[in-house]
Every structure is written in structure tokens, then in C-alpha cells.
Amino acid sequence: MGLSMNGVTRIFVPGDMAARALGADDVARAISRESDERGLDIRVTRNGSRGMVFHEPLVEIERDGVRYGFGAMEASDVAALFNDPDTHPKALGPVDDLDWMKRQTRLTYARCGVIDPLDLDEYEAFGGLAGLRAALKRAPQRIIDEVKASGLRGRGGAGFPTGIKWQTVHDAEARQKYIVCNADEGDSGTFADRMLMEGDPFCLIEGMAIAGLAVGATKGYIYLRSEYPDAIRMMDAATIIARQNGLLGADILGSGKTFDLEIRVGAGAYVCGEETALLNSLEGKRGVVRAKPPLPALEGFFGQPTVVNNVISLAAVPFILAEGGEAYAAHGIGRSRGTIPLQIAGNVKYGGLFEAAFGMTLGEIVNKIGGGTASGKPVRAVQVGGPLGAYFPPDLFDTPFGYEDFSSKEGLIGHAGITVFDDSVDMGRMARFAMEFCAIESCGKCTPCRIGAVRGVETIDRIRDGDAGAMALLTDLCDTMKAGSLCALGGFTPYPVMSALNHFPEDFLPEGHKEAAE
Template sequence: MKRVDDKSWVIKVGLASCGIAAGGSRVFGVFKSKLEGKDLDVELKPVGCIGMCYREVLVEVSSLKGRVFYGQVTPERVERIIDQHIIGGQPVAEWTVPQEEIDSFMSRQKRIVLRNCGIINPESIEDYLDSGGYMALHKALTKTPLDVIDEITRSGLRGRGGAGFATGVKWLMTRKAAGSPKYVICNADEGDPGAFMDRSVLESDPHSVLEGMLIAGHAIGATEGILYVRAEYPLAIQRLEKALEQAREKGFIGNEILGCDFDFNISIRQGAGAFVCGEETALIMSIEGKRGMPRLRPPFPSVSGLWGRPTNINNVETFANVPWIIANGAGAYAAYGTDKSKGTKVFALAGSIARGGLIEVPMGISIREIVNEIGGGTASGTAFKAVQLGGPSGGVIPASMSDIPVDYESINKTGAIVGSGGMIVMDEKACMVDVAKFFLNFTQDESCGKCTFCRLGTRRMLEILEKITGGEGSEADIATLEELAAEIRKSSLCGLGQNAPNPILTTLKYFRDEYMEHITARKCPAKKCQALITYIIEAEKCPGCGLCIRYCPVNAISGNKKEPHTIDPDICIRCGLCNSICRKGAVIAV
């Protein structure tokens, strides 16, 4: 790392997928070209996800005197930042993220998994080594495998993929299982819609995951590791490939690692777009070149997994925790969290939220603290209605219950699950029946088809929800939904089917009135369900610009220029394009 004196600067640009999508690469490029030829002591560094996704493109400018974050940076703003801040020494105050905002976003967080995210260059192993990387591997290799497992067990770490199974116990089962070779698989098939924790970790700090896998390999006596990554995450795959190459060069992966009697190789396998492959037995089927269909457990993969050999499967976030636990000790990790849920959890905070992003909080924090304090409330400024946790396997928790602590046991009691960490905040504009329908549409599509109740039951539930949102529901439908839900849960082999009814059951439990409103009054209170609303144009707000006329796919809108337009409800298909497009907010749903 370069020596820093008080005249030297470091400029970091957040270049994870979100940052790039917001234009980060262009901002980085402009910084690079504008800095060239100038006699300035500046290190320009690409980093991963800084976490404050709502402020992308994010740029951090720091010197020994302190650091400043710039939010929503555009290529046009770069020159002034260089001239005024780097050369002139005066930050461009109106473009910086206010310190109070950073404090409220950051102060309740504890970054263990995200310890390097947004700080180091994910494509530089030197950066990782400078931040203490691979020291935990050194330490683990001086310990016996059973001591390493004991450390993980005492830390209380539980699987972060969603099920929350004790990681140490899983490792011990695989260690003790007969058979060789043994495998370590990292499940990076992050398929829950609304979840991007694993993507961010892989894109921002890939070595931490590799190091976790290596430590697991030593602990359970495995010689081969496989990273199963979603094909939809090309940047994560690219950065992992680079990290693997660097780790091999440095001798962290390969034979006789760090001079010890420990051989371990890691390869990458890309998923091919099947949500069910997040389930461990389906994932194994997929690696074996078969259709990803789950099988009955036991035997568990720890006993008979890939190619019938003992296999330990953990999620990305679980592995990223491991080096920190080994380096800092089980006690330090267990100091965070609640009695049964230790440590921290990463959440992808999105939906209608003022400050959405990637956050890591100690287990036991309340939903209210996350939404209101860290997230700054809803994006619309109206009261928040509910949060959705756990994606299609999870459920909604109403705002009235937001004081409950986020830990495995408390969340399970609500009917939702902690899941992998997607947290979608919803305001009054979200229709709960529509949300349930959205998830059921997803699960019935992703059901592998093996179990009848999952394959057909989810389809029938979706049809009922379509009937209700279409204004043709009856009260008997609700009873049928509840009956089907119970049967699907009972008769499905894997978590996909068993948890598929959760979005319906939780919305029915907490928002039954909303279902009834659809059924009895034929109204959608959130004005979301197309069959139950009519779009009209408020004449006093309509400037007659003609934009909606151009966008209407069915020519349902008419009117002369500069005169209020009208929508013909008989032609209108309620797609809502006019409502989205109108700059004056003149198109409303009634």
C-alpha cells in the first residue's frame, strides 16, 4: 500500500453492479482521464458496494484530514470535484452526503460480512491481504480441524442462506462422515427476488468467500471446493475468476497450501436459471448434470452429497463470516445478536424506502429501527404498511408488528422467515393480494414439478388469487386457499413447496380485510389490481400535452392539444402507462 501523507488523496468509486448500472464506470473513466497529466498525489481506486445504493454513483474522497462521500455523482460533476476539493482543498458541499445521513445509515450497523465491501479493490489480492486477508487461513491451519469446528460451533453461526442450521454442526457431520473425497460447495445461487446480499459480497470482496471455503475445507477434510453461482451475476463470476487466479498464484489455493499438508482446489459452476437449485440437493443434481430436482433427505448431503460423497454446502454470507470468526474468536462474534441467533445479518433493503441499500445489522434489532432509522422511512414519505421478508418462501409482517426483533425464532413466529435477507418495504400503494399473487406466480413457475401438490397446488392457488384480483372472488375461495396451503406444506419434499404458501398465509393473517374488500366490495384499496380500477384524467390538472395519447397502446385516450384529454374506459386496458408517464399527475386510478 502506498505511503500516505497529508497531501495525498484516495478517491474510491463504487463499482458493484448497482454502481455500474447507475453510471459508475463512466464516472471512474472521467476521473481517470481528468487526473492524468495533473501533478496530483491521488490514488484512484475501484471498490465494490459501499452500501448506500440509493446514492449511487457514490464516490469517496479521503485524505489524512478526513473523508467525504459524494452521492449521485455524474461524469459532469467530476471536474469540479477535482478542482475544488483535491486541488483547492474545499469539498463541494452541495454534492456531498451529509454527515448526519451517513451516521443514521451507518451507526446501527455492525459490518462483519461487509467488512471490506466498498473499502478494498475487489480485484486486488494485495488490498485483501493489507486488510488482514488470509490471516485467518494461516491461523486455522495451525489448529486441528476439530478445534476449528469447535470455534465455529461456539460462535453460534447459523446458515445464512435461509434455513438457519448451525454451521458448526453441519461441518462436524461432514467431518465425521465416511467417504472420500469430500466436497465443499458454496451456494451462490441467490434466487430470491429482492435479494442481492450474495451478489454484493461476491462483487465487493470475493476473497473473503474463498478464504471461508478454504477454512471449511481444512476443517472437514475436503480437497475440492465448488462455487455454484447464478448465471445472472456475470460481474460476480468475473471477479471470482480473477480472485481464484490470484489466490492460486499466491499459493492459497492448490497443493500443500502455506506449506501445510493441505490440498484444496476451487472451481466455479454457473447456474442455468432455476430457482429450485438454491435447494441443496437440487443444486447437487445440477452440478452432476441433471435436472435440478430435490430428493428426499436423509441422507443429508453431509453424508451423501455430490457424487454420493460427503458434501458440505454453505451460503456465500456464511462463508464470508468464517474468516472473521477465526481471526477474532467465537466470543467476539457471539457478543452480537440474541440468545439463539448470534452475530449479524446482511439485509438487502429495497422497495419503497428512502435509503435502500445493503446493510448489516446485529441480530435482534427491530424491523422498525431498520426501516425508520437506517432506511429513513418510506420513499413516498407515507407510513409504511408492511415489510416482506424471505422472498417467495417468506411472508409479510405488518408495520404494527415492527417492534419485534429480527432473529430466527421471532420472525418464524410471525409466519415469515428471516430467509436469505431480502427485505422489501411496502407503503400504502402496495396491494397485499397482488403481492401474494406475485410470489405465487413465481413459485408455480419455478416448481420443479416433482411433487404433485407443489406443481398443481401452487397453480390452483395462483388461479384463485387471479380470480380474486380479477373481481370474481368469493368467500369460499379463502377457505380453499387455506386448505390448499396446508396440503402443499404437508406434501412437498423441499423448502420451495413447503414454504410456497407463506406469502398467502401471512397476507391472509394480517391483511384479511384487504382480501375481503376485493371479494365483497370488488375494490382494490391500493388501486393496483387492474380489473378493479378505472383510470381517469383530472381535467384541471391536464395541460393537454398529448404524451399519454402517444403512449396509450390501445388508443383509448383522446383530446385536442392544450385541452384536457379523456380516457374511454371501454377501450382502456388499465395498463397504467398513462399514469406513469404523466408529468402533472393528472391520470389517477379510481
């Protein structure tokens, strides 16, 4: 390819939290130092992540409009990059030609990892603001119709049709309505919200502004978890820039319409990812779940009609308005339309974020995209949908990735986190952990969750100590939690527990886990 640093004017080093956790800051410093020492005029951009966590820190150099990747880079690899990128041992070739990138359908993440996250001009040059401009030309009802036509469903996990939720808030009469973005991404195995907020924050702001126009809300909140310090800094900075440039405020893009938003930081409570607990937390209260009805769409933040949407639901909206609902709905299977950012995590060779149309089988995702386990051992179980999602054995790898397809197998897709475990996993211990986690994070309002989770830990311990009779008790307890809990925390904790028990009963035998523990 005849690369040299001649003609290279820009180098990308991700500022994404995962890349930083793997040493990207050291690499960026080494690049700036090397560039200065050689007297080169190269701009270093801290972009978001392309999603290939297995290549992070992924350095890209841009020449003649083509971006060449190098990964996973260390500071000690930088001098060689400047000597001769062509023969660099970590050269990956043009990033857009990599199999991992080519096989994706990047609608929501089209700009993530590509642009400077805080450069509004670049955002616009890569298609940003087209959705908001289209929305500004339409009546609110026509915006909602477009979202309905897209078939978009809540990406936080519940899968409720976004257009119908917006319609309810639109139709409600109130002095003030709100858009609340749920960025309390607490599910293990998920990082799509974080990656988007760090890599393309204006996309979320644009989606929220469109939602505001659609339902008649002038105020929005992003409830962002405290465990994401980088995303908080990025969203704070992007909000200020958006306000300075008329993307937020009393006259958005010169339309005379008003929308503004505020970033609120959570305080380490998993249950605040549940929408009514989130609203209480936003109001300055304990993050205790509210009984429904009333729906937040009618009585949400301080009793006013409120749209509560996940980051990815809102970030999907600019594309839908720019390209049309049909263009989005053209992807997917059954009632699962559009794309889903799969987050391939845990013990997996090629882990990261892979945006694809609904419909790939779990096996394709784990083995073809993810490349099997990182340890090289056989895959034993895959937890889909976070800590409240079911464990799937390889026998169920033919399940297509879709809302209904997963619920028909006693599972859920949740926020599309896919956590892979190899054969060293002790599934009895994972079931116990699910109950333990529920006990730690329960808000305490309803008995099945608050007490059930504690009894669940004890009952699993009894089974693992040899009391086989306690199995029926655990099944019974799970039924009670499932049917009697107020929200998904108590209601869905039975998914990982029962799937572990049903698919891996041998791990609940006393000798089973003692062997596994050795």
C-alpha cells in the same frame, strides 16, 4: 476540512453492479479523464460497495488516511470535484463518520467497499488471511469447535447450525469430500452474496478453504447464478489470483494442505438455490430437488459427503477463526448469534446493506435505518426473507430480527432481505404473484408444489372475482403445500400468500383490488 485535490492520491469508484447500474462507469471514466487533463497522478480504484445504495455511485477521495465521500455522483459532477471538493454540493464528509456506517457492526463486511477487491496484499493488510492462518495451526476438530462456539447458523435461510453440519461431514468416512458454496442468491430483496463476492471475493475463498481444512475436503465449488455477471467475473479473477499466490492449490500458504475450487455458473433456475437441486445442477442434471434423507452432508455431490453453505455463512468464518467464536457469539439475541447483513430494499428511502447484530426490531430497520418509503407514502407491508417470506404489516414492527422471533410470527428471516411496500400495493396481487412465481419455478418433482401453485393462482383469482367461499379452499391448499412439499419452494410459498390473506383480507375483495388498480 480544507480539502483540495492536493495530496489526494487515490479515488474510489465502486465497480459493484448496483453502482454500475446507476452510472459508476461513466463517473469513473470522467474521473480518469479529468485527472489526466490536469496532469495529476491519482490512482482510481474500483472498489466494492459500502452498502449505501442510496448514495451510489459513491465516490471517495482519500487524503491523509481519511476517505471523504461524494454521492450520488454523476459524470457531470466530476469537474467540480476536481475544482474544489470542499464545497462540492454532493460532499458527504468522512464516510466512516456517516451515521449509516457508524451504527453497523461490520464483521463479515469489514473490508467490503474499503479495499481493492482483487488486491491480495490489501486484503491481508485489512485483516484478511488471519482466519486461515489460525485454522492451519489447529486440528480440524478445533476449527469446528470454534465455529460451534460462534453459534453461526446458515445464512441462506434455513438457519441450521454451521458447526454441526461441518461435524457431520468431518465424521463421515469417504475418499473425497466437497465444500459447495451456494451463491444462487435468487431471493428478491437480497443482494448480500453479490455485494460480498464483488467487494471482497478473497473473504469467501478464505472461508471455503477453512471449511475444507475443517472437514477434510480438498475440493470446492461455488455455484453462482448467471444473473450476476459481475460477480462471476470477480470470483473467476480472484480464484486465479488466489491460486497464483498459494492461497489455493496443493500447498495452501505453505502448509502442505490442499484445497482448490471451481466456479460453476447456474442457468436461471430459482429452485437451484435449494441445496439438493443445486447439487443435481452441479452434477450436470436437471435442477430437481432430491428427497432427504440422505442428507447432503453424508451423500451430497456425486454421493460424497458435502458441506453446502451459503456465501455469507462461509464469509463469516474467517472472522470467527481470527477473533474466536466467542467474539462472534457476543453479538445477537437468543439462539440468533452474531451479525446479519440486512438488505433493505424495495420502496425505501435509504436502501442498501446494513450489517448489524441480531435483535433490532423490524420497525427500527424499516423506519430508522431505511427512513421509511422512498415515495413518502406510509409503509403498508414489508416482505421479509424473499419471495417465500411472509408479509408483515406495521402492527408487527416490534418483532426483533432473529430466527425464532420471526418464526413465532408465522414468518422467516430467510436470507435477510427486507422489501418495503407503500400503501399503493395490492396485496391480493402480491399473493397471486407468489403462487405464479412458484408455478414458474417449480422443479416439478412433487405434486403439492407443481399442481398446488397453479391451483393457487386460480383460487386467488376466484376469490378476487367475488367467490368468498374459495378462501377456505386457499387456506386448505396452503396447508397441503406447506406440509406436503419436498422443499421450501412449495413449502414456504404459503407464507407470503397466507400472511397477505390474514393481514390484508380487504385486498382480496373484488372491490378492494379494483380500487387499488385504479
